[in-house]
Amino acid sequence: MEIPYEVTPRRDTGLYNAKLGIWLFLASEVMLFGGLFSAYVFLRLGVQDGVDNPWPWGVSVHKSFVWLGAINTVVLIASSVGVVFAWVSLKERNWRRYQIWMYFVVACAVVFMCLKGVEYNSKLNKHHGIKLVDNSVMEGVIIGKTDRLRFHGEKMTFSLQAALPAVLRDLDSKDFPGFTVTDGPEGTVGTELKTASAFKSWFHDNRRAFSAALAEDRKRYRAELESGVANPKPVSVKGTATVTAAAPFAFHGNPRKIVSHNETTVNYRDGVKVEGKLESDDVIFEVHEVDMQLVLPQQQRESVVWDVIGNDAAKQSFFTQQSQKYQELVEYYEKRGEVVPEKMLRGRLLNVHYIHVPAEGHEGGEGHVEKEKHASVHSSEVNLTAGSVGGEGEHGPSRHLVIPREQVKFMGNHGPRYGNYYAIYFTMTALHGIHVVGGALVLLFFVVFGKKLYLKNPEHLANRVEVGGLFWHFVDLIWIFLFPIMYLL
Amino acid sequence: MAEATHDYSKTKKTYAAVGISLGVFTCITVALGLYPPLDVGPPGPTPGDFVIGLAVATTKASLVAFIFMHLNHERGLIYKLLLFTCLFAFGLMVLTLFADKDPIREQYDTHKTTGGWLIEKPE
Numbered sequence: 001m002e003i004p005y006e007v008t009p010r011r012d013t014g015l016y017n018a019k020l021g022i023w024l025f026l027a028s029e030v031m032l033f034g035g036l037f038s039a040y041v042f043l044r045l046g047v048q049d050g051v052d053n054p055w056p057w058g059v060s061v062h063k064s065f066v067w068l069g070a071i072n073t074v075v076l077i078a079s080s081v082g083v084v085f086a087w088v089s090l091k092e093r094n095w096r097r098y099q100i101w102m103y104f105v106v107a108c109a110v111v112f113m114c115l116k117g118v119e120y121n122s123k124l125n126k127h128h129g130i131k132l133v134d135n136s137v138m139e140g141v142i143i144g145k146t147d148r149l150r151f152h153g154e155k156m157t158f159s160l161q162a163a164l165p166a167v168l169r170d171l172d173s174k175d176f177p178g179f180t181v182t183d184g185p186e187g188t189v190g191t192e193l194k195t196a197s198a199f200k201s202w203f204h205d206n207r208r209a210f211s212a213a214l215a216e217d218r219k220r221y222r223a224e225l226e227s228g229v230a231n232p233k234p235v236s237v238k239g240t241a242t243v244t245a246a247a248p249f250a251f252h253g254n255p256r257k258i259v260s261h262n263e264t265t266v267n268y269r270d271g272v273k274v275e276g277k278l279e280s281d282d283v284i285f286e287v288h289e290v291d292m293q294l295v296l297p298q299q300q301r302e303s304v305v306w307d308v309i310g311n312d313a314a315k316q317s318f319f320t321q322q323s324q325k326y327q328e329l330v331e332y333y334e335k336r337g338e339v340v341p342e343k344m345l346r347g348r349l350l351n352v353h354y355i356h357v358p359a360e361g362h363e364g365g366e367g368h369v370e371k372e373k374h375a376s377v378h379s380s381e382v383n384l385t386a387g388s389v390g391g392e393g394e395h396g397p398s399r400h401l402v403i404p405r406e407q408v409k410f411m412g413n414h415g416p417r418y419g420n421y422y423a424i425y426f427t428m429t430a431l432h433g434i435h436v437v438g439g440a441l442v443l444l445f446f447v448v449f450g451k452k453l454y455l456k457n458p459e460h461l462a463n464r465v466e467v468g469g470l471f472w473h474f475v476d477l478i479w480i481f482l483f484p485i486m487y488l489l
Numbered sequence: 490m491a492e493a494t495h496d497y498s499k500t501k502k503t504y505a506a507v508g509i510s511l512g513v514f515t516c517i518t519v520a521l522g523l524y525p526p527l528d529v530g531p532p533g534p535t536p537g538d539f540v541i542g543l544a545v546a547t548t549k550a551s552l553v554a555f556i557f558m559h560l561n562h563e564r565g566l567i568y569k570l571l572l573f574t575c576l577f578a579f580g581l582m583v584l585t586l587f588a589d590k591d592p593i594r595e596q597y598d599t600h601k602t603t604g605g606w607l608i609e610k611p612e
Contacts, residue, residue, distance in 0.1 A: 013564060013566050014564040014565075014566070015564055015566060015567070020566070023570055023571075024570065027570055027571065027573070027574040030574045030575075030577075030578055031574060031577050031578065031581075034577065034578035034582075035581055037581070037582070038581040038582060038584055038585055041582070041585040041588075042584075042585055045585065045588040045589070046588065057533075063523075066519065066522065070515060070519050074512060074515060077508060077511040077512060078508070080508070080511075080553060080557055081504060081505070081507075081508035081557075083557075084504045084557050085501065085504060088497045088500060088501055088504070091495065091497055092497055325532065325533075328532045329532060332531050332532060333531070344531060466559075469557075470558055473553050473554075473557045474558075476553055476557075477550050477553050477554060480546050480549045480553065481543075481546050481550065483515075483518070483546075484518050484522065484542045484543065484545070485542075485543075487522070488518060488521070488522030488523070488542060489522065489538060489539050489543075
């Protein structure tokens with residue numbers, strides 16, 4: 001059956017079907033992205049209130065992605081040019097040139113997504129931040145798995161109503177430690193659970209038995225109530241069990257799953273209590289920058305971060321830079337015969353300050369705490385050495401700090417959880433990335449399977465490419481706004 | 490197979506010129522964001538920088554929309570369709586003007602009720 005207006009436009013609208021369809025679709029897309037841009041503005045306007053991790057204004061690690069974003073912008077522009085040239089090639093009935101341009105566009109899409117992958121990988125796997133109790137933030141890298149508690153468990157108490165204890169997923173060794181039931185449902189005490197499968201099987205069997213016993217006891221309680229028994233015995237079925245390990249089992253407790261801990265006990269969110277010995281809960285951190293955006297200027301000199309860093313030169317460098325920034329502001333307003341507005345002194349312009357921490361001049365040893373009190377200042381750069389743990393880091397010799405966990409308010413990688421900026425960044429760029437992949441697949445389809453249609457009716461294929469191109473240009477158009485607001489402004 | 494009936498050499502030149510312009514505007518955006526001498530207003534990120542950055546982005550987006558997406562010679566129906574979309578998008582942006590709206594605080598705003606005095610102006 002011949003579908004009308006696939007190639008030639010309708011007389012009343014002047015449009016062929018697909019063109020009207022794609023514009024309706026793009027209109028809905030504008031609304032989708034419009035909502036997200038609006039959300040971005042709301043989040044950004046709320047930054048000053050200091051309820052979030054800081055917006056990464058001026059942080060070096062954030063600036064380092066500008067060039068990736070810029071290259072991606074150029075790549076998308078080139079691909080947009082490629083699409084229009086592919087369309088023109090079809091109009092000129094030049095199949096070969098059409099193929100070249102279309103494959104060029106798809107290659108641009110691949111490059112774009114690869115660069116995005118590099119950026120995501122860097123944010124998620126190579127950069128961390130720690131917000132201390134007074135909201136000062138240190139940017140850098142958490143060393144090893146020191147964001148987790150290092151604990152040697154001996155005894156574990158858990159509920160038979162819940163899922164398998166989460167702690168079993170945090171074990172250091174792949175070998176199951178082996179447990180003996182020391183307290184639990186009747187008839188199970190003394191049972192040895194030497195393998196993971198034996199433990200799981202025992203756990204599930206006893207969970208089922210507990211559920212059945214609980215249902216039975218409830219039935220008994222209801223029956224006694226209905227038959228008029230005064231003060232019936234309350235429902236009571238033992239629903240917990242305790243197992244003891246043959247030898248202490250080491251694990252790295254995920255702090256997100258832990259409610260509280262002390263020297264001898266770790267309490268998990270799923271109700272599991274592990275008794276044993278805390279090896280360490282200190283966080284070892286390779287610090288690169290300090291961000292005081294969320295600390296009031298009058299409190300910055302007393303910030304916890306200086307105690308953690310334990311280096312006067314770093315502090316001195318920070319405030320030297322702050323004075324320089326203040327001086328720049330004063331000079332700017334003096335030239336205009338004005339004084340610096342009070343809001344500028346309170347605002348982010350003076351509150352955002354960073355120390356870059358280079359590695360030079362430090363001789364770190366492997367795995368020991370440096371006692372060296374020497375610190376040198378190179379212009380605005382500072383060596384952090386006092387109180388640091390030695391070892392070679394990715395960024396050169398060590399400047400690792402040992403941070404007591406009670407000083408830490410939040411820590412994590414630069415993923416969506418890290419703050420509002422990263423949440424909206426990942427939402428918008430991932431949605432945009434999905435559009436890039438979708439658009440590239442459609443265009444790839446047109447070039448791989450388009451020859452038959454081209455031979456039959458080249459104008460029909462040209463219309464399809466124009467419609468696919470409209471979507472592709474829209475994807476480019478969204479990135480044109482995403483690039484400056486996410487990377488530069 | 491139908492043969493080409495139109496000379497597209499001028500169109501291709503326009504597309505190439507727009508592509509180059511977009512590249513140049515991208516360089517301008519990066520320069521505005523990274524180099525302090527091009528900073529507008531007081532040092533650091535300010536609303537002025539934001540306005541200029543978005544103005545450049547809007548210029549680039551207009552080039553893409555009008556030339557690459559052929560909006561410069563599109564049918565009236567498309568414009569009508571886009572008018573509604575733009576109104577919706579504009580409405581979403583207008584919402585952000587209410588980001589600082591706080592009627593409870595304003596009710597007790599001493600500036601409004603007592604002209605700046607905490608309780609009432611002394612005699």
